[in-house]
Amino acid sequence: MGKKILRLVCCIAGLWFFFAVVTPWFYDRSPAWQRYYQVQEENDLHSGAVYYSDVPVTLDAELHVRESVREGMQVWKKEHHLGND
């Protein structure tokens, strides 16, 4: 049992070292990563979200894009003489 506990402690220490020491080291040296995180914060995004319904910004994006597509298609139909319905 003692060996198992030691393995558990080593595993936790390894995870801690990777996430608390190694990755922050890379993060601090990567302006792209920093900017990427800043953008997530500004837009209230979580890059780990699994589905579109977990990303609140999608609803607004959909409304805006739908409106743009509707307007764009009207222009397209006019230019291609396809009527307007």
Added chain:
Amino acid sequence: MSQDNSGIVVDRAKSQWSDLWKKEDYWAIWIGFFILLVGMYFIFNGKAELTAKNAPYVATMKAEVQKTTAFKTIEWYEASAASKGVQATNLPAIKSLLGYLKTPARWQSNPLEALVLSKEEAGRRNESVKPAIEKAKAAEATALQTARAAQDAAAAAMYKDDKLNTAASDAIAAWQKAKGETGKAKKKEVKPFNLIPSLIGAGIVLGLLCTLGAVFMGFNAMKFFLAFQGVFWLCVLANLLGNQVTMRKYGLNAEIWGIILGMVVANTVGTPKWLKYGAQVEYYIKIGLVLLGATVLFHKIMAIGIPGIFVAWVVTPIVLVCTYIFGQKVLKMPSKTLNITISADMSVCGTSAAIATAAACRAKKEELTVSLGLSMVFTAIMMVVMPLVIRALNMPEVLGGAWIGGTVDATGAVAAAGAFVGPKAMQVAATVKMIQNVLIGLTAFCVAVYFSTKVEAQAGEKVGAMEIWHRFPKFVLGFLAASIFFSWLSTSLGSDLARILVDNGTNKVANSLRGWFFVLAFISIGLTTNFRELAKYFKGGKPVILYVCGQSFNIALTLLMAWLMFYKVFPEITAKI
């Protein structure tokens, strides 16, 4: 259901009526439908109230559009914002239901902050953000004044002066931007909370629900309920780690932490026997997928018109099928289920597609883990590299957004990578991904049919309709039924009510519970996975080669299709975005 749940669940026996209450596929459907019905009952009880509340805003928006089409007026934007605030999630019953399903909040250095926030601490935090809010509010008021003056000038000219119209439109856009800044500042305000009682409540209620099904499937009620509590609290821990600020930076979500935590326990101290009893991977995944079905809304596929259909619904199946064939014929992948799971994960939309496909083809849990691991690593690379490439090539935002939306796996990472490029790119990327997300339903169904009729059949064997039925994973029917019903409901309600009752109603209830069930499934995967078993799947590096080759093809084809559709065939749409 095999009680040790060491691998896949294979329903090879003939179908019987008793399957309806003895098989987990059906119990996933019953539990999923029960949850959706409860949500719908409370939401549709408030339909009249919400409709009445929204009506004046809709009327104002219509009247404002009739006033002028030159630009959208201040009153239109105010009514639109108020209308967006009308949501079924604000109904008291739904609010308290969602309150019980809340996962631990964000935290930085003290994990307790994720569970409890005292009144004093909340007050202290709000005090520190108050100056920023006040400043943003003042800027918004000034911008509104300027916009009002510009709009009045345009109105005085009967909206016939193009110069004045443009000035008004620009001033209103500036006011909207200032309003957005106020909103962002206000989001930093916090309310005191204590999630511990609600988490205990959620654990008990979900435990009872799952135990009910488990008892019919032959489990011991008390043993299962206790084991479920163990898995549930590990799930809380995974959510807690997934919401740690630094982990969010790296895109590590609760699902990934679920696998990591489970595997740490299983491969160090070993999963205790009593806990293993509740680690029922398939059971939780299938319930989660039935709930996911309620958010797979087919009418969404037209959100970005024909260009979106071509980028998301034409390219994706081509890439999926080609990658699968490449895996079988060229790479000679030893497992067809691993091949299709990686192909779907990479071509459709990451985690959710991988889960649905793996369950539909009865992939081994290790195969799902391998697929998710690959996806996570490549998403982390692509979400940073792709925006940099797009910027370096000076690619237009719409093209960049469509490219990101069609290629980056994880849905959250797509929105974030799009935002990195710009606001237009974010909107296009998120919308393209949303359309691709809807493809999950069709993918899962086709994979289930293909594996039932072709893969699981012996060479030369003719498979009859009844045999297909016996082999078909029944939960897929629940998943599709939920999807078709909510798509129909959403369409028949009309866009305004669909937004209020479905997008901001049933979807939110289904989302919260689906999140819990998926993390429960991933914890269970971890708890029953051996590191050594996992390593053999990477032998020869075939899964990595498959992913890299498939994704390279995806990147090239998506870019070509997005360029053709958005810049050659429909440039008028692109100009309006």
